[in-house]
Structure formats: structure tokens, C-alpha cells
Amino acid sequence: SSHLKIPGYILITSRSHPKHGMATYIRPELKNVTEPIPITDDGFMISIQVGDLAIYNTYKPPNQPWSFPALLPSNHPAAYFGDFNSHHSQWGYPSNNEVGEKLAAWALVEDQHLLFDPKQKGTFHSAWWRKDYMPDLCFVSMVSRGSPFPVSQLVLDTFPHSQHRPVIIHIGLKVPIITSAPIPCWNLRRADWPAFMAATEEMIGHLPATPENFEHFTKLLKKVAKKNIPHGYRSFFTLCWSPESETLLREYETSGDLDVTTVLLESLDSARQLRWTEAMENMDFTHSSQKAWNLLRCLGGAAPAQHQTPSVTANSISSQILNNSKTIASRSMNRALTQCAPFSSLSEPFSRAEINSALSATKRGKAAGMDGILLDLLKNLSPRGRDWLAALFTKIF
Known part of the structure; x- marks a missing residue:
């Protein structure tokens, strides 16, 4: 279908459904890419291998339960990313649901690192609720020294005709x-x-x-x-x-x-x-x-000051103070004021x-x-x- 074409990329596999779907694309110059392998029975988890790195394109349909373990382990350095439709406080939700708890437990048992930055915008912007959510996640395996595989993530602006935002995941140093x-x-x-x-x-x-x-x-x-x-x-x-x-x-x-x-x-x-x-x-x-x-x-922490023209003038303030003052001007005070020198050191x-x-x-x-x-x-x-x-x-x- 022409709707599945992206300039500069090759479609290597896709899975369709009346309400949702998924696809995996690669650049033509990418070498050492294995054939895609469907992992789950419903076909909504596809694995490819690029060199020594296993990449799992994942999608969990809404209202579909997950067994434990939620995802299969990998013997290679791996990256799992996609739309997981799971709620958990680890990736910014106020509460956990059953699917999110199973996914968090799988990441803990399999020693997978969640790539999540609370400072970045959400990957999904709800047009109905006008709020950001984080259904799209990325997990990477840990290297031998106990540190996560070098990877970074950048959430872009809203994508046309979609509530999901594009996410760029850079794998490597x-x-x-x-x-x-x-x-x-x-x-x-x-x-x-x-x-x-x-x-x-x-x-x-x-x-x-x-x-x-x-x-x-x-x-x-x-x-x-x-x-x-x-x-x-x-x-x-x-x-x-x-x-x-x-x-x-x-x-x-x-x-x-x-x-x-x-x-x-x-x-x-x-x-x-x-x-x-x-x-x-x-x-x-x-x-x-x-x-x-x-x-x-x-x-x-030192934001530039915003210059604003005050709505109240100095003359109006002094006039108000004079009107509210309880001091009664005496004749001696008036005489002293009128006898002041017009020019002084001040x-x-x-x-x-x-x-x-x-x-x-x-x-x-x-x-x-x-x-x-x-x-x-x-x-x-x-x-x-x-x-x-x-x-x-x-x-x-």
C-alpha cells in the first residue's frame, strides 16, 4: 500500500489489524540485518538483529492482558521499544495498572534499563484530555559492567494526524x-x-x-x-x-x-x-x-527582568500619602517652607x-x-x- 511508504526507508515487515498495527523500516545502507521474526502468536512483537544488537519492535493492543514474563529475554544486547499501553509510576503515570506492574517486574528480573526522562514531553498527547502520557517506551539491556547499553532518547513535536509524537532513539556512544x-x-x-x-x-x-x-x-x-x-x-x-x-x-x-x-x-x-x-x-x-x-x-536561575511600565505614578502615590496624612500644617511650618532658599546644596x-x-x-x-x-x-x-x-x-x- 502507498500509505506504508516512507521516503529513504525500506519496509521489511508489517502487521495489520482493523484498529491498530505496526511496521518495521530500515535504511537501505544498513548492513548485517537478519530477517524479521514474529515473537508472539498475535504477531505484535517482531525481532530483527542488526549486527550484535537485537531490536524488538513491540506493540501491546489496548485491553489485552499480558502474561508473566511480559516479554521474552534476549541473549544479545537488546533494545525493546514500541507502544506498550501500560501505566506505571516509573514512567510518569500517577498510578499503576496490572499490565504496567508486569512490565516493570519483567524489566527488574531481566535486568533491563528503562529509558525515561521526566524532563522531556510525553510521547502521546491526548486531544480529548489535553494532557501528555507515556505509553511509548524503550528498554535496553545492561552491559557487563552493570551499566545500561549506551542509548539516548529525544521526543519530537506532535506528528500530523496522530496523537503520538515521534521519538528518536540513538543507540551507541x-x-x-x-x-x-x-x-x-x-x-x-x-x-x-x-x-x-x-x-x-x-x-x-x-x-x-x-x-x-x-x-x-x-x-x-x-x-x-x-x-x-x-x-x-x-x-x-x-x-x-x-x-x-x-x-x-x-x-x-x-x-x-x-x-x-x-x-x-x-x-x-x-x-x-x-x-x-x-x-x-x-x-x-x-x-x-x-x-x-x-x-x-x-x-x-537568573532570568532577565521583565520591564513593565507601572500603572501608578510617583505623583499619585505622594498625593495619596499627603491626603491620608494626619499631620496638620501649622503657620510656623508654612512660614518655614516659604522662607527656604530656592537653591541649596541639595x-x-x-x-x-x-x-x-x-x-x-x-x-x-x-x-x-x-x-x-x-x-x-x-x-x-x-x-x-x-x-x-x-x-x-x-x-x-
Whole structure:
């Protein structure tokens, strides 16, 4: 039938039913594939072997009981995946049913590892209940060192004309690669501060010192900083990758020994755990808040603030406080207010000396604010840039 054709794949077997069915496809270039073997009487479990790996395509029809053991064991490294229609807390259901308990017991007895990540979306999205469920599962056998066969799973978005979501299962060693966010990391020790000061001195004179231009001021500083301060970030990297990891990877590619993959993944896990412990013990907001906030941003715990225009103005708040105040203005108070000098030390414009004093009193290494401007950029502002800040603060005041 034309409905069973998938471009780029070959259909090697299928089982049909008036209400459900299953099919197994392979790529044409796949070698060492045995003929499919029906395992169950109803034909809804099919086994093929690719090299040394036995693959069981499984489907349990709804409302059909399972005996124990639920699935047959395998003498080879094996992967069982399909729609099991079973409920159990091990794969995200709030309660267990009889079929799920039998399946969990089989996995325990046969030393099969369930590939389940609660952080990923469910493999089935019910259009009626508008909730995600996990009927589609994958079990893999354990290798000689007591670790599961190297395998990973990725649940994709909803598939057209189906409530099931496609699931990609990658069998074999897959070194985790991290894609970092495009946030530049500044190398302040190699910054050309004289050139930075000269550029800000030249460019700041064309920008009026008003609160409306503060965003343009921050963009100007970042633009000048990118030209005079080394910066960059790693687009792709593997955390805690070492020469030992490289050696183990080459050994696995040559021999295909699964024990080597276990040693490699365990070495990466132990190195990351040590890195995590050191990061937690050394996180200190007192001496270097910049490092602490950088770590929190990497962990996703420092979400960018959402700027919202307040519906209540400062004038309305002060007016309400004045109306609710129980203080009765006396004649002496009114006389004192009217006799105040129109100009005093509090109403004088901010000076460059005050800006210099404030910047000198601030420690280096502090984290950037919501504008993303590091304190070192302000400490190395040109004289005209410091005058710009003084005028800005005067306008705000």
C-alpha cells in the first residue's frame, strides 16, 4: 500500500489489524540485518538483529492482558521499544495498572534499563484530555559492567494526524555536546583601556545626556568595548573533556568495546561532579559576585527582568500619602517652607568629582546590572563620559 511508504526507508515487515498495527523500516545502507521474526502468536512483537544488537519492535493492543514474563529475554544486547499501553509510576503515570506492574517486574528480573526522562514531553498527547502520557517506551539491556547499553532518547513535536509524537532513539556512544549561549566573555586583563577611553571621549559628545538616551549610552559602551577588549565564547564544547577522554573515544571507535564507553561516560560524570562541587563551594557573593551571577545565569536561575511600565505614578502615590496624612500644617511650618532658599546644596548639579568619588569607592569584579554594563567599563570612562553621567543624574534628579 502507498500509505506504508516512507521516503529513504525500506519496509521489511508489517502487521495489520482493523484498529491498530505496526511496521518495521530500515535504511537501505544498513548492513548485517537478519530477517524479521514474529515473537508472539498475535504477531505484535517482531525481532530483527542488526549486527550484535537485537531490536524488538513491540506493540501491546489496548485491553489485552499480558502474561508473566511480559516479554521474552534476549541473549544479545537488546533494545525493546514500541507502544506498550501500560501505566506505571516509573514512567510518569500517577498510578499503576496490572499490565504496567508486569512490565516493570519483567524489566527488574531481566535486568533491563528503562529509558525515561521526566524532563522531556510525553510521547502521546491526548486531544480529548489535553494532557501528555507515556505509553511509548524503550528498554535496553545492561552491559557487563552493570551499566545500561549506551542509548539516548529525544521526543519530537506532535506528528500530523496522530496523537503520538515521534521519538528518536540513538543507540551507541553519544558524547554530550553543549551549545553555549552567544554571551561574550570579556578578557578585561588584556583590554586596551587607553583606546577605550579615547573612543568614548570622541563618541560621547554627540549624545545628549537625557534619560531617554541611556539605552544609546549603553550600546555605545558595548560597541567600543567590543573593539578594544578581547571577548568571545565557545559555540560547541563537551564539558570536562580531557586527553584521557579523547584516548578512550579513539579506542571505542577502533574496537567497539562497550566497556570502553562505560569507562568514558563514568570519567566524564565524575569530572563533572567534581567541577560542580568546586563551583558550589567557591560561590561567594562577598568577594566576587560577578562569578556567582555568571554561574546562576548558566544554570538558568537568573532570568532577565521583565520591564513593565507601572500603572501608578510617583505623583499619585505622594498625593495619596499627603491626603491620608494626619499631620496638620501649622503657620510656623508654612512660614518655614516659604522662607527656604530656592537653591541649596541639595539642588546643585552633580559634578565630575562626585562621579569620580563614587566610582573609586566601588570595588572591581562586581556583576553587571540589568543593562549589562560591567563596572570596569564605567571605571575607565573618559572625562567627557563622566561629565555625561553627572549630567544624566542631574536630569533624573
